[in-house]
Amino acid sequence: MLRTSLNNPDEFTFTYELVAGRGCCGRQIEQLLEFACAAKADGRIKALSVTDNPGGSASLAPVAIGEELLKLGIEPLIHFSLKDKNRSQIVSHIYLYQRLGLRSLLVMGGDFPNSGYCGQARPVFDVDSIQTLQLMREMESGQQPGGCVLSREQPQLRLFKGCVVSPFKATEAEQVWQYVNLLRKVRAGADFIVSQLGFDLRRFEELMLFLQREQIRLPVLANVFIPSLATARAMAAGKVPGVLLAQELTAQMEQEAAAGHSRARLDRAAAMLVRLKRMGCQGVHLGGSALRFEEVSYVLDRFAQWEQASELPDVVCDFSVQNTWSFFCRRENGELTETPLQPGCKSGRAQLPAFSQHLLFSRQTWISKLFGRFCRFCAKGERRATALTLLERTVKRLLFQCRMCGDCTLSHSAFLCPQSGCPKRLTNGPCGGSRFGFCEVHPSRRCFWVRVYECLAPQTTLRSLANQPHLPPKDWALEKTSAWINFFSK
Ligand code: SF4
Incomplete structure (x- = not known):
């Protein structure tokens, strides 16, 4: 067995x-x-x-x-x-x-x-x-x-x-x-x-x-x-x-x-x-x-x-690909140590959306509380809900190429939208198909999750990423509805 x-x-x-x-x-x-x-x-x-x-x-x-x-x-x-x-x-x-x-x-x-x-x-x-x-x-x-x-x-x-x-x-x-x-x-x-x-x-x-x-x-x-x-x-x-x-x-x-x-x-x-x-x-x-x-x-x-045998066989079987990054590097004394990570080379791009996210969706600021009440008020009338959905679609399509999945995960991917950016629409991290940082499906485009890594906060660590809550599968009943209303209606 x-x-x-x-x-x-x-x-x-x-x-x-x-x-x-x-x-x-x-x-x-x-x-x-x-x-x-x-x-x-x-x-x-x-x-x-x-x-x-x-x-x-x-x-x-x-x-x-x-x-x-x-x-x-x-x-x-x-x-x-x-x-x-x-x-x-x-x-x-x-x-x-x-x-x-x-x-x-x-x-x-x-x-x-x-x-x-x-x-x-x-x-x-x-x-x-x-x-x-x-x-x-x-x-x-x-x-x-x-x-x-x-x-x-x-x-x-x-x-x-x-x-x-x-x-x-x-x-x-x-x-x-x-x-x-x-x-x-x-x-x-x-x-x-x-x-x-x-x-x-x-x-x-x-x-x-x-x-x-x-x-x-x-x-x-x-x-x-x-x-x-x-x-x-x-x-x-x-x-x-x-x-x-x-x-x-x-x-x-x-x-x-x-x-x-x-x-x-x-x-x-x-x-x-x-x-x-x-x-x-x-x-x-x-x-x-x-x-x-x-x-x-x-x-x-x-x-x-x-x-x-006590000795290794005399057959060459180790073939490294040139110019690739290694998780561990060897010090001069021969000791292996972790290579320092350098995420967030473009972290500035996510700063303004992250600030707006906090302001509007943290449920802690007065603006967020007010915005939540407004969203719930809109949810109660069909026309108001339609108008708010239209506004959300316009703003988010313009800024994030949003696809209106209705179950927004932008803040989990450095404010890049996986629904439009990743051909497999993965919301928690990449697949294993990328090559030299480029996408398996569209080899001329960079992997969506490589771009996300570049936009993370520079102090992000492997452990902090691993400890982030893993998002559940999307609820497709919400597609084309307002994620703002859905968020505040939970
Ligand atoms: S390589 Fe990256 S962008 Fe392409 S499908 Fe996989 S995770 Fe998505």
Whole structure:
């Protein structure tokens, strides 16, 4: 069982990622099930994860493969991505997985939807991964969403919930947000952590140091991906959201391909495994481009052989991307220390709106009290309410490009509007898809949350960000109504 294996300090856990692809049957699915049979017979891989519409493209739902894996006797780890699910779908999927006995879920936002039937699907992202973890925890404690009551014979829900984090971000803002979100995910009830895939061992080490600093003892699965040359080229060119791959690694793989060293990438992965185990990771989440089980088995054999040796294997497996920010820096005496944070290089932009916010919405100033009475007075008459809504729309559209969601969160994002600024409309922090500070969806635009970081107060710390209350999902019944009236009517 994955839970038992990950929580056993004497065990180093292996999981492997399966990608089902399109269609309900065919060669790809047969190969995937052959892989699962071989993994079961081998016994070293403790769970097989199944992707959920990877790359934002519609593919076979992970539950189909999950059921097959259960029948084969190997534990499925279902990717639970939120790009295509609203809160009702999330709850119904939880019930479905409970019924089928699929307990291990890896909760993540997921890639932006790709082009599909008659164009691109509308992205959902109704609930973020932290809110989903909170919802799952509430359901595990017996509470049902919306206060509904279930019959007594319902079994208690028990999930094993994973969360994801990227330690590989290139800029300070992106990396700080990743760790802020990680702290929130842990608080929201995550049971284990899976990293983004990467090839920079120093960054894996930073993640482990960060967890140590925060006294987080959740098991970590480091994501080791074994790319083909074509995939490595795509990753280096930025075609895989959130993934950075150094040009040096592509160059090395080109040389290996020219020399016919087909096993070099497997040796590199095995060498990474040895180093990751020595860093304190509890296991490794393996993946790769069209790998056969024999190849994965070769990696695990090599790892077992090298792990026993006193010296590290003589294989270069650490590839840092140049000019990236690091959370820890090394002093002259060799000691690692935290890099001082520098948020708020444009903090002046948020000062006037923050002052106005305090004046009008703090409920403490006489102006705020008066404004509140005025809003409640307007709420009582249809025409007055319409006039106030029109005024609010004009002012906020002009100043903040407001979309009138009716449930305003401007003050939580340095007075930049996530409804118009972030394509995933995330209200609590960024996704993991940005690259070098630019947005996953619109690579020519800077990530909305990087811009927010620049507008924060300069004294903001990682901890103060992490301790900010996590906003609940939006109430879409309020859309197009006045957020001013809604605020003062609570
Ligand atoms: S703006 Fe940032 S958080 Fe929003 S979708 Fe783009 S990369 Fe993700």
